[in-house]
Amino acid sequence: MANVEDYVARIEETCGEEKNLIVTFKYDKKDEAIRRILKKAKTENAISNIIFELTFGNASFRLYASGKAIFRNLKDKNELNIVLSGLLQ
Amino acid sequence: MFDPAVIREDFPILKRIVNDHPLIYFDNAATSQKPKQVIKAITDYYEKHNANVHRAVHTLSQEASELYENAHEEVAKFVNAKSMEEIVFVRGTTEALNLVAYAWGLRNLKRGDEVLVTLMEHHSNIVPWESLSRINGFNVKYAELNKDGTLNYEAFEKMISKKTKIVCFSHVSNVTGVVNDVKRLVKVAHEHGALTLVDGAQSVPHLPVDVKELGVDFLAFSGHKMLAPMGIGVLYGKKELLEGMEPFHGGGEMIRNVSFDPVAKRCSITWNVLPWKFEAGTPNVSGGIGLAEAVRYLNGIGMENVEKHEQMLTEYAMRCMQECQDVSVYGPKDASLKCGIIPFDVRGLSSHDVALTLDNFGIMVRSGFHCAQPLHQMLNLKSSARVSFYIYNTKEEIDRLIDVLKEIEQF
Numbered sequence: 001m002a003n004v005e006d007y008v009a010r011i012e013e014t015c016g017e018e019k020n021l022i023v024t025f026k027y028d029k030k031d032e033a034i035r036r037i038l039k040k041a042k043t044e045n046a047i048s049n050i051i052f053e054l055t056f057g058n059a060s061f062r063l064y065a066s067g068k069a070i071f072r073n074l075k076d077k078n079e080l081n082i083v084l085s086g087l088l089q
Numbered sequence: 090m091f092d093p094a095v096i097r098e099d100f101p102i103l104k105r106i107v108n109d110h111p112l113i114y115f116d117n118a119a120t121s122q123k124p125k126q127v128i129k130a131i132t133d134y135y136e137k138h139n140a141n142v143h144r145a146v147h148t149l150s151q152e153a154s155e156l157y158e159n160a161h162e163e164v165a166k167f168v169n170a171k172s173m174e175e176i177v178f179v180r181g182t183t184e185a186l187n188l189v190a191y192a193w194g195l196r197n198l199k200r201g202d203e204v205l206v207t208l209m210e211h212h213s214n215i216v217p218w219e220s221l222s223r224i225n226g227f228n229v230k231y232a233e234l235n236k237d238g239t240l241n242y243e244a245f246e247k248m249i250s251k252k253t254k255i256v257c258f259s260h261v262s263n264v265t266g267v268v269n270d271v272k273r274l275v276k277v278a279h280e281h282g283a284l285t286l287v288d289g290a291q292s293v294p295h296l297p298v299d300v301k302e303l304g305v306d307f308l309a310f311s312g313h314k315m316l317a318p319m320g321i322g323v324l325y326g327k328k329e330l331l332e333g334m335e336p337f338h339g340g341g342e343m344i345r346n347v348s349f350d351p352v353a354k355r356c357s358i359t360w361n362v363l364p365w366k367f368e369a370g371t372p373n374v375s376g377g378i379g380l381a382e383a384v385r386y387l388n389g390i391g392m393e394n395v396e397k398h399e400q401m402l403t404e405y406a407m408r409c410m411q412e413c414q415d416v417s418v419y420g421p422k423d424a425s426l427k428c429g430i431i432p433f434d435v436r437g438l439s440s441h442d443v444a445l446t447l448d449n450f451g452i453m454v455r456s457g458f459h460c461a462q463p464l465h466q467m468l469n470l471k472s473s474a475r476v477s478f479y480i481y482n483t484k485e486e487i488d489r490l491i492d493v494l495k496e497i498e499q500f
Contacts (some may be wrong), residue, residue, distance in 0.1 A: 015456075018439050070445055
């Protein structure tokens with residue numbers, strides 16, 4: 001299992017009715033994180049290789065070349081950690 | 090002559106490249122960027138004058154005290170207060186609003202009284218009153234809005250009665266940018282014997298504000314939204330009201346005398362004069378000095394010019410955004426009712442998706458409730474994205490925003 005903490009700088013719950021989770025990857029690890037995620041997740045849509053609409057198991061999320069991702073409809077941070085761990089392996 | 094290109098030269102941060110794109114900063118309603126003049130004033134203070142203010146006799150303390158007191162004077166002139174006694178430095182708008190709630194409300198509101206606020210308020214003008222009402226048992230009433238987010242003045246005026254002791258409202262909404270008619274609301278409140286507390290966080294940085302002309306009893310605003318550092322803000326209060334209030338916090342600086350009575354075995358305390366009575370503890374001296382420099386900077390431009398520039402940007406941005414097929418702009422469609430703030434969404438995307446996508450292109454906008462959940466409920470929004478302008482923003486930056494929004498629409 002990958003160590004999520006090696007890649008993730010911060011996780012924040014969004015403000016608003018939709019309780020999504022935003023992941024910011026560590027600046028010096030973001031390119032590696034993006035590479036690993038794109039290898040594992042299914043790409044549903046992409047714009048100019050900078051924004052990716054992805055799915056992984058039951059998780060759907062959007063990944064940005066800036067090193068951020070927004071995960072939708074996950075129960076909590078624990079579930080997110082499991083997903084991230086699988087993605088970053 | 091107002092020239093944003095010249096102004097931009099004063100803001101080092103605007104030269105940054107973010108995510109491989111030149112930075113476009115459209116999150117000014119959250120906080121503004123700082124010009125080098127303000128940064129230098131703070132650095133100068135720490136390099137040359139740093140000392141604790143008041144009561145020390147040494148030279149540095151005298152210098153720091155003078156700078157800090159002058160900062161109060163500068164701010165007093167900026168909002169046309171009678172004197173610096175009416176200008177209390179606090180951490181920001183939130184603390185200023187809490188100060189009024191607790192230093193005035195705690196002792197003056199009782200069961201049966203009413204506090205009238207509007208549904209467009211930032212949480213900082215709702216939560217202190219709701220919290221205090223749980224202690225004192227008064228009622229908090231909410232004035233409703235029209236469908237476009239503007240205040241329903243008739244409904245508001247009907248809600249004011251003899252029971253209303255204070256009316257609390259934003260000068261400018263931090264979500265829709267709607268500018269309220271402060272004079273009209275103050276007049277009605279005073280006719281009913283109620284005080285007025287105005288949240289000026291989104292107005293004082295952006296348009297000329299004259300407390301005498303508006304007639305407000307209290308006005309709260311933040312330094313960091315008007316080019317000054319974070320952690321400094323202002324409560325303006327009419328002198329006679331501030332004099333009649335008990336202090337908010339107790340400690341050093343805010344007392345004149347604390348003497349122990351050996352018979353009663355208690356301390357008797359007399360408060361310091363205004364405004365120090367409300368500035369307990371070591372104050373944010375560098376913040377105050379930074380705020381004074383920010384005020385000088387804004388005065389150099391002229392607040393009428395600031396307002397005009399932002400009005401032009403708002404009109405232009407609204408017109409361009411309305412041309413985007415999948416972009417919905419919330420709030421009134423008439424830009425003349427607004428002040429530099431535009432909430433919007435892109436069909437099929439959450440506000441956070443919009444903000445993250447724009448961030449990818451170096452464009453900083455805010456997403457979420459913007460600390461105004463009741464207003465979002467009222468507008469039937471799960472959240473919103475928000476662009477907000479300031480003196481250094483340009484039409485070219487808006488063009489870039491529109492280009493990216495059109496790209497997002499294809500997603």
